[in-house]
Amino acid sequence: MSVTRTPAPDWSGRMDPEDGPDAIRLHQLVAPGARRAVIGFACDAGVTRNKGRIGAKQGPAALRQALANLAAPADAELFSDLGDVTVDGDALEAGQETLANAIADALSDHERVVVLGGGHETAFASFRGLRKAHPRARIGILNLDAHLDLRLPSEAGGSSGTPFAQIRDLDPEAFDYLCVGYAEESNTQALLKRAQEWGVKLVRDHELIADPLAANPAITDLIARNDLVYLTIDIDVLSHFQAPGVSAPAARGVPFSTIERIVSLVLKTAADLNTSLPLADLVEVSPAHDRDGVTAKTAAVLARRLLLG
Ligand SMILES: [Mn+2]
Known part of the structure; x- marks a missing residue:
C-alpha cells in the first residue's frame, strides 16, 4: 500500500512533416509552464471498494496515448503534463490527499487543470484541491454520469460510488450539485431520495x-x-457501444454528440458569464475492458476540448 508521484512520461506519436508546419498533433504541444495542464490519478482502489470491474488504474496511460495522436486545432496553445499520482493497493485516502494537494498547487500555476482518472473517487480529490485553491469561492459541481455517486461511505471508507456524499459532508450548506445523464435503473430509490433531500438537481438520460x-x-x-x-465526466454516461471500457457499462446511455454539445455549452456559458472553469476530470476509463480503444479515444476527444477549448 503506497502512493507515489510519477513524473510525466515522454509523449510521442505520429508525425507528418511532409504536410508542413500545421500538421501538428497533441503530442507535439506538451511543454512545461503552459496555461493548461493534465495530471493523472492511477488508482483502482475506489472501484475495488465499490465492487466494480477493476482497471481504471491504467486510465491515465490510455488517455495520454489516445490524446497524443489527435490533431491540434488551429492556433493551439501548449499544455503541460504534471505526471501521475499512483495509488498501489488500498491506499485510497492517502492517494486522494496527495492528488488534492497536487491539484491545489497546479491551480496556482495553471489556468485550467484536467485530471485523467482513475475511478470516480477521483472527484473527492479534485473537489478538495479546488476548494483548497479557492477557499471562499462558490463552486458549482456539474457531473455527467449514469450514477449519482451519492452513496454513504462504509466502514472501509469512501469508494468510487461515494464522492459527492463526501464532498457534501465537507460543507453541506455550500453543496451545489447537478447530475446530468443519470439512469433511473442504475440508482436505488434511496439515492434518488437523498438527492432530493440534499437539493441535488437532476437531468435524466x-x-x-x-x-x-x-x-x-x-x-x-x-x-x-x-x-x-x-x-x-464519468465516461459511463455514454452508451455501452461508445464506452465499453468502464466498470459499469450503460444499457442505454446518453449519445456522444449530446455530451460533446454539453461540454461546448459549459465552455461557452462559463466564458460569457465570467464564471471560471479551472478544473475538469474524466473518470472511469478502464482499458482492460475497452474495445479497439474506443472508450479511451472518446474520453480523449472530450479531454482535448477541455484542454484546448
Ligand atoms: Mn460516476
Missing part, C-alpha cells in the same frame, strides 16, 4: 435522448449562480 438541449437551462443556472464550475 431519457430527457437528453428526447431533447439534446434538455439540460441547458439547469447547466446555465448552475454556472450563473457560482464563481467557479467543476466539471466531472
Whole structure:
C-alpha cells in the first residue's frame, strides 16, 4: 500500500512533416509552464471498494496515448503534463490527499487543470484541491454520469460510488450539485431520495435522448449562480457501444454528440458569464475492458476540448 508521484512520461506519436508546419498533433504541444495542464490519478482502489470491474488504474496511460495522436486545432496553445499520482493497493485516502494537494498547487500555476482518472473517487480529490485553491469561492459541481455517486461511505471508507456524499459532508450548506445523464435503473430509490433531500438537481438520460438541449437551462443556472464550475465526466454516461471500457457499462446511455454539445455549452456559458472553469476530470476509463480503444479515444476527444477549448 503506497502512493507515489510519477513524473510525466515522454509523449510521442505520429508525425507528418511532409504536410508542413500545421500538421501538428497533441503530442507535439506538451511543454512545461503552459496555461493548461493534465495530471493523472492511477488508482483502482475506489472501484475495488465499490465492487466494480477493476482497471481504471491504467486510465491515465490510455488517455495520454489516445490524446497524443489527435490533431491540434488551429492556433493551439501548449499544455503541460504534471505526471501521475499512483495509488498501489488500498491506499485510497492517502492517494486522494496527495492528488488534492497536487491539484491545489497546479491551480496556482495553471489556468485550467484536467485530471485523467482513475475511478470516480477521483472527484473527492479534485473537489478538495479546488476548494483548497479557492477557499471562499462558490463552486458549482456539474457531473455527467449514469450514477449519482451519492452513496454513504462504509466502514472501509469512501469508494468510487461515494464522492459527492463526501464532498457534501465537507460543507453541506455550500453543496451545489447537478447530475446530468443519470439512469433511473442504475440508482436505488434511496439515492434518488437523498438527492432530493440534499437539493441535488437532476437531468435524466431519457430527457437528453428526447431533447439534446434538455439540460441547458439547469447547466446555465448552475454556472450563473457560482464563481467557479467543476466539471466531472464519468465516461459511463455514454452508451455501452461508445464506452465499453468502464466498470459499469450503460444499457442505454446518453449519445456522444449530446455530451460533446454539453461540454461546448459549459465552455461557452462559463466564458460569457465570467464564471471560471479551472478544473475538469474524466473518470472511469478502464482499458482492460475497452474495445479497439474506443472508450479511451472518446474520453480523449472530450479531454482535448477541455484542454484546448
Ligand atoms: Mn460516476
